[in-house]
Amino acid sequence: MNIASLKEVVSAEEGQLRVDLAACYRLVAMYGWSDLVFTHISARVPGPEHHFLINPYGLMFDEITASSLVKVDAQCNKVIDSPFPVNPAGFTIHSCIHDARHDVQCVLHTHTRAGVAVSAQKNGVLPISQQSTFVLASLAYHDYEGVALRDEERPRLVADLGGKTFLVLRNHGLLTVGKSVPEAFLSMYTFENTCRIQIDAQAGGGELVTVDPRILQGLPQVMKQVTAGQGAGIAWPALLRRLDRTDASYRT
Template identity: 55%
Template sequence: MKGKVSDEEWQLRIDLAAAYRLVAHYGWDDLIFTHMSVRVPGPEHHFLLNPYNLMFEEVTASSLIKVDLHGNPVEPTPFITNPAGFTIHSAVHMARDDAHAVIHLHTPHGQAVAAHEEGLLPLTQTAMLVGGDLAFHDYEGVATDLEERERIVADLGTRSAMLLRNHGTLTVGETVGEAFIRMYFLERACEAQIYALSAGDKVNNPPQGTPEVAAQQGAVGLKMAAKLLAWPALLRKAYRLDPEFAS
């Protein structure tokens, strides 16, 4: 695929393939059943999505499928796409010009918090950093109904993270790195909440007003971490794990 697409698209393919490999490395994958996407620049509104029949540790830059807003591959491919992945991701990509990348996961901790009546609680600094930018969407079944897209978009609004109730987690970003770092913080916050609540009911709530302060700090800090700090480090990690992802 390298040399057959623009340099800009190739870099997006590398970033997205790296994200798939890193999700597998951190144990966030769910066999083949979750998905991440990134929009390809251009008026066609195409985006890249994972092949449905590959494990995340098998995804490469060249194997990613370029699809249109109807979910159809725009280039010949031996692979198939995930219909539910198309529904969720196309909804966000069509509605949010700033949502160039979308990540959706089904981790046990993310699902547990998504099933909790109060959602994500401000029990840790990590939760407070992302909590002010968190939306909620009620479960409607496996996301194959295209009419659900309007409700996903309405519930997400201008926020950059979402708990899909009884389902999982979702984050968006201007770059793959930004969406990944935001997901890292959201998943860590969910994991910590499950640990804290399982340890007993005597949790320490933060002082009044501090969750709002942390949320404002997170709005700036997460973008900086993605652009300048953590994502470049994570790319180096992906190359150390297996450089074949960039092929």
């Protein structure tokens, strides 16, 4: 695809955000979390305008580049002209979270097999792995109300998420939020692995050992130690290097 570069059109700050978000889409595809052209990852553009970047509807996640990302307003109207369509319905979940959570730059939503499987379980995420402890420390649930197209669902979704990082959308999938694109991605990496481990452990058929709930206390401080105080920054540069070794076209 011949996509006109936006490097000279947008600010340096937005340009870097575009690179990070395009990288996130490529990584989601690389790790097998994408659902063809469905689901979305959105990012708030710095500034007072309340503009957002979202995927061009119809492109596979491994096709997305920094310049192909579509810039929209809170109603999903294009701010910069783009040859690509957008999916306003797909932005419903994202827009209400961005509107309510000003601490959030990125919202990442998936429909993975393991994520949907756990979302369909009555007890949700179980405390049976180290990964699950980080999720359970900041986890919320939202009941399924059908395909998220109706505005009246928005306040209920926002209320259920509250100030948490991880959200199980019952019978639907997983969602994470982050103060940056790398933070939302690292949270989803942990969330997805939590669900895969749970499904695998249940498939074994044996009695499961649960984690002592006291371990959940002080998890934010533990995470700081685990990441050497860098948060998602401890892994993000290496992930970008991995993408660059295989296909650096996401940067264009």
